[in-house]
Amino acid sequence: MLYGSDLTGIIIGAAIEVHRYLGPGLLESVYEQCLAQELRDKGLSVSSQQSLPIIYKGNVLDASYRIDLVVNQQVILELKAVQKLEPIHKSQLLTYLKLSNINIGLLLNFNVPKMKDGIHRVMHN
DSSP states (O other), X not given: OOOHHHHHHHHHHHHHHHHHXXXXXXXXXXXXXXXXXXXXXXXXXXXXXXXXXXXXTTEEEEEEEEEEEEETTTEEEEEEOOSSOXXXXXXXXXXXXXXXXXXXXXXXXXXXXXXXXXXXXXXXX
């Protein structure tokens, strides 16, 4: 089983491949489906639009967040296709990490000329 930087390295390579093939300018949902397929083709377990329940003061509420992709139940991927990442995007991913008890997240913005400029690692201890 893959962990940590080995797993994120494979994910980043897959994101670069998707970006290289499709280029920037498409909808986030297109990148999500293509990246999920690319990761599955590499033998990884991928959950798309995974529900994350809201628990408030011990009560599970009738509402939930939707996480774009979860890889091997170890890494959360928050995908964007925006002109510029804002601090709220990182905060959103950090909240998902806290609520899910997953420590590693990747914020991936596909609307960039070079994918390496759209990759941001977020950690929660």
